[in-house]
Amino acid sequence: MGNAPPPSDPAQEPINLMRGWPNPSLLPASLIQTAATTALSDPTIAQPGLLYGPDEGYEPCRSAIAAWLTTFYRPSPGPIPATRICMTGGASQNLGCMLSTFSDPAYTRNVWIVAPAYMLAFRVFEQDAGFAGRLRAVPEDEEGIDIAYLRAEMGKSERQAVGEQGVVEEEGPRYKPSRPWAKVYKHVVYCVPTFANPSSRTMSLRRRRELVRLAREYDALVVADDVYDFLQWPAKKPGGHSAPSGGEEEAVKTAHLPRLVDVDREIDGGTGRPGADGFGNACSNGSFSKIGGPGLRCGWVEGSERFAYGVSQTxxxxxxxxxxxxxxxxxxxxxxxxxxxxxxxxxxxxxxxxxxxxxxxxxxxxxxxxxxxxxxxxxxTTCSGGAPSQLTSTYMTILLTSGGLDKHIQNVLRPAYARRYNKLINAITTHLLPLGFQLPQPDRDIVGGYFVWLKLPGRMTATALASACKREGVVIAPGTIFEVPGDRETAGFDGHMRLCFAWEDEGKLEEGVVRVAGVAREMQGATGDSDGSLQVPDGVDMAGFK
Structure with a gap:
């Protein structure tokens, strides 16, 4: 599943630029094997690892994650304590847990999703958390989330909620009882602030601060998927060096921007400021999927101590x-x-x-x-089965405390993804930009993640382009699949596409772009002008995604 269909020319190999997985060559199987052997050979580690874990998760792993995050993010309020960390079964599983605990489908007004958005999250919001019909798209610009738009729409949502109930002080949550260790927020905001999936954009520091302040004003929980932050490297400038200098390599060993959860902890008195309830308004949804392997199904969430404990009681x-x-x-x-x-x-x-x-x-x-x-x-979940990923947490503890995971990130992942990214960007620059395609945030000093987002020329549609590319044996992700259900008027993306450089073999990346360019050139020629507005009626084949 997820492979490109056979190309029209049998001599061409299928190329998948849609699938957002790590290439198998980048999986640290030997490191995990060594960590597993060490853990299972030591009864003091193996026994707690194989038994039910405490609600918050394996404490040595929480402490190791806290120290590791402190080194990378260097938060200005000081070291991150383990009490701010709760172990999870990965970012997707934890998204459902957080919504279960901190939202109420009758009380929480809307889920605001920065668009284009990670489309597999939609089902969690709609089906698992009960917000079908109440997902709202928030557009991006070159600084990330459009704060002015979000402020205006949140204000409308609040006025509508009060009007429906006919009172100024509305009733509390309808389906969630009052609990001393949790709260229900009036709004939820979902975003990927750094190297976003799919747009590859990074939210500016100014917008991060504005978003946290807005969340406090409207009693919103900002859920930030911080899953790509460690995968960063210097952007290659035209005419620059092919490999980063020593100073550039040192610069990417630490985060170039604070997370939203760090901003919430820092500004205007933080989560413990007078009048605040202590739960905070931002959380960091973390995962080892992109730096270890998605099969680990192990992650963490960081928030205020009250918030982290609340997640553990889901x-x-x-x-x-x-x-x-x-x-x-x-x-x-x-x-x-x-x-x-x-x-x-x-x-x-x-x-x-x-x-x-x-x-x-x-x-x-x-x-x-x-x-x-x-x-x-x-x-x-937690009470019945114990902490998620308990055994895997023992392996990750060893990888973190030994420095093995950091070395894998620094010596394997960053160089490999930087090469892949540069190969794809060079191919895009050579073959697609001359046709009128456009890249977002072209002047960034630091880039990263898995994806490149492209605006198509003129009236060319991604739906038509993706369908035509299939016939040439190359799979791309059309922008339409990243539109927020029920709110496509706010943010429609049939004029955009996403390419992934993480999954396909390095040697196929340029050839994949060459094929896309050939198809685009034919589409432009078929219309008699350069806008490439040819459209096709068939839908989007999701088999190439996952």
Missing amino acids: WRITVIHGGFEGLSSVVGRRCKRPSCTTGEVNLTMDSQPRCVATYLLCPQEILQGFPSTNLYDGSG
Whole structure:
């Protein structure tokens, strides 16, 4: 799955410039094998690794990640404590967990998505979190997210929410009970601030600060997928050196911009400023998928200490007092039984003094004060199965503390991806830019990630271009698949395409661009002018993506 179809010329090999995976040659299998052998040979590591883990995750790994991130990001407030880290099963799994805990489909107004956007996240928002029909696209410019647009639209959303409820002080979350370790935000903002997928843009420091301040103003949670930050290298200037100098290599060993979560921790008193609730307004969704391998299914989230702990408690358990029958919902009342002394809860009660109460608390807190309680139903993620990626976390701890992962990033990944990027950019410069294609943020000093985003010339559509490219045995990602569902008028991208330089063999990158250029040239010729407005009716084949 995901391979290009056979080209029209059998002598041509299929080329996939769509798939956003690391090339197998870049996977650190031997490093992981050594770490696994070390971990499983030591009972003090193997036993906790193979048992259920604590809610927040394997503590040695949390500490190792905190130290590693501190070295790379150098946050101005000081070292990152392990209490700000919660282990996850990767960025995608954790996105669902965070929405489960910190949003409410009846109370959270909208999910604001910087567009073009990572399209596989849409299903998490729509189907898993219940926000179908309420995803809103926020356009980008050369500095990243359009703050003025987001501010105006958030204001409209707030006025609409108040108008629908007919009161100034609206009711609280409808489906999430009050919990001391979590909150429900009024808005969620999703973005990839650095080397974005798909646009490859990097949000400026000014916009990062503006976004955090706006999130505080409107009670929004900014979810930042910070998965490409470590994959950075100096941009090759025309006529410059083919390899980075020693000073340039040193410069990319640390982040060139603070993350949104660092900005939230730093500016205007940080998350602990007077009047703040301590949860913060930004989190960093991290993953080892791009620097270790997606099969590891291991990641972390960083936020305020209260936020990180809240993520670790993403689970639900139902408690019954004495059975139930003929239930009717009475939301917001308290159980009348003397033993039911736990604080703010939502209850469902029948005509008898019995209740079914849903608590989002740890087991010890639930069972205190309920000596006759029966567990009716338990479900969830962390509590039931323990911390995600517990065993893998032991391997990653060894790779982090030994320096093995850093060496792999510095000596293997950055040089390889820099070569690949430069080969693709050189081919684009030679074959596509003369046809009218355009690159975003062309004057950056630091580049990175997996992707290159291109604006097509004139009225040429990516849907038509992608379909025609398939016949030449090359797969590209048309911009239409990165449009936010239900809000394509705000940000439509049929005039753009994404190319990936991470998956395909290095030697095929230029040939892939040559084929795309040949197709584009034919399309321009077919229309009799240079706008290439030829369109085709067939849909987008997603097989090349994943």
